[in-house]
Amino acid sequence: MQWFLNNRLTEEALIEQLKLKNTAVFSNLIDTYQQKVFGTCLSFVPNKEDAEDLVQEVFLEVFNSISKFKGKSALSTWIYRITTNKCLEFIRKQKTKKRTGFLKPLFSQDFSIDKTNYFTEFNHPGFLLETKELNKNLFKAINKLPESQTLIFTLHKIDGKSYQEIAEITDRSVSSVESVMFRAKKNLQKLLYNYYKNEF
Amino acid sequence: MMSNSEIDKKVKMTIDSVDSMEEVRVSPFLKDRILHQLHTKEELSSPVFSWFTPQLQLVALCMVIVLNVYAYTILTSQEYETKVEEFVDTYDFEDETYTSIFN
Numbered sequence: 223m224q225w226f227l228n229n230r231l232t233e234e235a236l237i238e239q240l241k242l243k244n245t246a247v248f249s250n251l252i253d254t255y256q257q258k259v260f261g262t263c264l265s266f267v268p269n270k271e272d273a274e275d276l277v278q279e280v281f282l283e284v285f286n287s288i289s290k291f292k293g294k295s296a297l298s299t300w301i302y303r304i305t306t307n308k309c310l311e312f313i314r315k316q317k318t319k320k321r322t323g324f325l326k327p328l329f330s331q332d333f334s335i336d337k338t339n340y341f342t343e344f345n346h347p348g349f350l351l352e353t354k355e356l357n358k359n360l361f362k363a364i365n366k367l368p369e370s371q372t373l374i375f376t377l378h379k380i381d382g383k384s385y386q387e388i389a390e391i392t393d394r395s396v397s398s399v400e401s402v403m404f405r406a407k408k409n410l411q412k413l414l415y416n417y418y419k420n421e422f
Numbered sequence: 423m424m425s426n427s428e429i430d431k432k433v434k435m436t437i438d439s440v441d442s443m444e445e446v447r448v449s450p451f452l453k454d455r456i457l458h459q460l461h462t463k464e465e466l467s468s469p470v471f472s473w474f475t476p477q478l479q480l481v482a483l484c485m486v487i488v489l490n491v492y493a494y495t496i497l498t499s500q501e502y503e504t505k506v507e508e509f510v511d512t513y514d515f516e517d518e519t520y521t522s523i524f525n
Contacts, residue, residue, distance in 0.1 A: 260448040
């Protein structure tokens, strides 16, 4: 087993060991992918603590669902797919909390109304202080786009993935990804234009 | 009031603001948290009847329902009632009326 760990496992051997619930191999997998998965999570969820929680969920899902992995794509692609699904699920839950938040004071003794949008709790340590306001506006606008545009724009512009990588993760063609990216940019420009026009 | 060109410039600045983003390193303790959570879940999910999987549970439930339906149809069938009456007659299990000196 030590030989496997010392030498680079082929992907098939790695998957076999993961299916056998080999925690040493799983630990190595975490070492390989945790930074990349964290980077992707932080691109969607600009809050370090929430991003780290999502990373935990991703790796637990990988460990529990590895038996369902059929090997039709690369292991990394499958891991990124789980990552993006977890991130989008998290964002959907935040939006639901925001929409139903007004019901809370009706059914509880607490009459304070929480009007914060999740994306105002901006805690992305990678952004400069001087651009924090711009970044906050950008994230709010990104999350007003349709989900497919949010996904592809975030993966390309913020996470820095190529169109080819995004096509593999989202199971689309490269031309479809380019087309969605173009629409996302247009819509984002419109949203931000209207926001700044109304603000000033 | 901002002019259209100023707004366009601000929009471009907003979208391009991500280019100045620096890489954020993940916490060095995250891996330990993941492995700890994994081990905790493994300890919790090994009950005594782990062989009794949800599929087996469903099959058992279906069998119980089928047996109950079968028993119910047997009980309510005419043939069953006839046999019970014959049995009662044969062994004289009819309800007895008691007379009392207080009637």
